[in-house]
């Protein structure tokens with residue numbers, strides 16, 4: 001088992017490794033409790049305006065300088081649609097309405113999330129302006145896409161450019 005924690009977050013005791021529910025898991029003997037580690041969930045948002053897709057240029061690694069769909073992590077107590085609206089607002093200053101679930105992606109590359117939920121959205125209000133971990137924002141036509149990063153952004157943008165993404 002990959003060691004992902006040494007101490008119990010509740011009592012501070014040292015964790016052991018114990019077979020629970022079919023696999024070895026961190027286990028706190030003091031609390032008599034297995035410690036479950038959950039997948040990190042992110043959302044990604046596909047916004048098309050006048051036959052162009054909204055992309056952000058990443059200001060930080062991974063993927064610094066390359067372009068991707070607006071995206072970010074879902075907070076522990078947050079609905080994924082709410083995270084999608086919040087992250088889009090933070091990165092692009094655009095208020096959006098989430099329209100449709102497009103896909104759920106597993107981790108396939110050096111992205112930081114384990115599960116990525118993709119939505120399509122429509123712009124309600126605002127002018128596109130880069131914020132948070134975006135260095136720039138832009139709308140791109142199918143035949144003029146910039147260098148992209150991250151499997152979900154690459155996959156969705158390719159499907160869209162081939163006319164195979166129903167938004």
Ligand SMILES: [Zn+2]
Nearest residue numbers: 008011028031
């Ligand atoms: Zn404990």
